[in-house]
Amino acid sequence: MKILWFAVFWLGLTLSHVEGGVYDGFKIYELATKSRSTGVNLLLSELVKNESYYDLYSDNGAAAHIMVHPEAQPEFIELLTGHTLSYKIVNHDVGLTLRRQFETNRMLRNWYPYQGRLGTERYYSQEEINQYIEQLAQEHPSRVFIKTVGKSYEGRWLKTIRITNGDGRANKNVILMDGGFHAREWISPAAVVYAIGELVNNYEAHAQLLLDYDWVILPVVNADGYEYTQLSEDTRFWRKTRQPSSVECIGTDPNRNFGFHWNETGASSDPCAETYAGPRAFSEPEAIVVRDLIHSLADRGKMYLTVHSYGNYILYPWGYIDELPDTWEDLDEVGRAGGDAIKKATNTTYQVGCSTTLLYAAAGASDDYAFNAGFPISFTMELPAGGPDFFDPPASDIDRLVKETWVGIEAMARKVIEKYPLN
Numbered sequence: 001m002k003i004l005w006f007a008v009f010w011l012g013l014t015l016s017h018v019e020g021g022v023y024d025g026f027k028i029y030e031l032a033t034k035s036r037s038t039g040v041n042l043l044l045s046e047l048v049k050n051e052s053y054y055d056l057y058s059d060n061g062a063a064a065h066i067m068v069h070p071e072a073q074p075e076f077i078e079l080l081t082g083h084t085l086s087y088k089i090v091n092h093d094v095g096l097t098l099r100r101q102f103e104t105n106r107m108l109r110n111w112y113p114y115q116g117r118l119g120t121e122r123y124y125s126q127e128e129i130n131q132y133i134e135q136l137a138q139e140h141p142s143r144v145f146i147k148t149v150g151k152s153y154e155g156r157w158l159k160t161i162r163i164t165n166g167d168g169r170a171n172k173n174v175i176l177m178d179g180g181f182h183a184r185e186w187i188s189p190a191a192v193v194y195a196i197g198e199l200v201n202n203y204e205a206h207a208q209l210l211l212d213y214d215w216v217i218l219p220v221v222n223a224d225g226y227e228y229t230q231l232s233e234d235t236r237f238w239r240k241t242r243q244p245s246s247v248e249c250i251g252t253d254p255n256r257n258f259g260f261h262w263n264e265t266g267a268s269s270d271p272c273a274e275t276y277a278g279p280r281a282f283s284e285p286e287a288i289v290v291r292d293l294i295h296s297l298a299d300r301g302k303m304y305l306t307v308h309s310y311g312n313y314i315l316y317p318w319g320y321i322d323e324l325p326d327t328w329e330d331l332d333e334v335g336r337a338g339g340d341a342i343k344k345a346t347n348t349t350y351q352v353g354c355s356t357t358l359l360y361a362a363a364g365a366s367d368d369y370a371f372n373a374g375f376p377i378s379f380t381m382e383l384p385a386g387g388p389d390f391f392d393p394p395a396s397d398i399d400r401l402v403k404e405t406w407v408g409i410e411a412m413a414r415k416v417i418e419k420y421p422l423n
Contacts, residue, residue: 320356
């Protein structure tokens with residue numbers, strides 16, 4: 001039976017209600033889905049409305065993860081015990097793990113400074129990623145082209161890389177891909193950057209992917225938020241943009257800010273909520289950039305892919321309603337090509353299906369918008385969890401995860417090219 005409260009309260013590890021250091025003593029609990037009744041789910045859904053003490057941020061179909069403030073832990077344990085709910089503590093001190101991770105990341109930045117190439121040894125800044133794609137364009141002037149497509153709220157340049165085979169033919173089909181919608185999901189830009197490297201530097205192996213198709217890629221959508229998460233352990237789990245949304249709260253969920261069924265199911269009108277849809281559709285300059293990209297490419301665009309984490313999902317529309325589009329079988333075929341390829345290569349299982357039916361509602365998201373604008377294939381790809389807080393795969397896992405992700409992306413692209421040949 002679908003547990004609706006997970007769809008409503010995908011809150012994430014918010015920083016809107018905590019100051020620096022308050023993560024000390026926070027614990028993350030894992031609750032088994034099979035041990036919960038509908039009544040208990042409703043009770044917990046009411047409990048986690050108090051974002052100052054509870055953050056629910058996942059349900060993978062088998063278990064849910066909730067971060068709990070130290071002051072609320074006795075009450076929470078009493079609730080679980082009283083309802084005979086099975087649980088385990090999967091992180092005993094979130095603050096401690098965050099400090100350790102940030103120290104490791106600091107050392108890795110010193111050990112692996114940017115020198116014109118991006119490897120998988122560490123996570124890179126948005127500025128370093130921009131420098132990297134510009135360097136690729138300089139090295140491959142006939143195949144790689146950079147375009148500045150806008151600015152973030154804080155003034156960071158948002159740039160796309162267009163990758164071609166260099167034959168100069170115009171009006172090819174297009175695959176549009178982006179990463180970094182949600183600030184804390186560092187593995188997303190890492191996976192997108194790896195895909196860029198494969199298409200550019202390993203061209204011979206992927207020539208078919210570029211014969212009749214160009215790839216247009218925006219590596220980091222939410223540049224301000226992404227940079228903010230790299231300031232300290234106290235900002236690591238910021239999710240939203242950085243444009244003030246009210247006197248008290250900052251940021252909008254850019255993936256609820258698109259003007260297709262904006263601010264409906266799965267989005268919030270509360271400026272302090274993690275899924276805040278914004279004061280109006282396209283209030284965020286970052287969402288406007290993606291919107292304009294979608295429309296500029298919709299006549300040739302065949303697949304839109306936005307990379308997120310976490311959850312092992314390949315999700316397709318609709319996200320605003322619990323219904324399948326008329327062409328859902330085409331979406332499912334392409335998505336399963338990616339999931340099957342990953343399963344065969346690494347034995348990692350991805351669930352493939354309609355966003356609302358399989359996971360949760362998310363009205364105002366970019367995948368619905370692109371699909372409605374004319375992209376016949378449109379996906380949100382949720383990469384696997386990592387690290388003690390699930391949104392934070394350690395640097396040692398980057399190489400494995402980005403290579404695995406590329407297996408799925410390549411397989412989906414090949415299926416799209418087969419289904420939608422150049423006219």
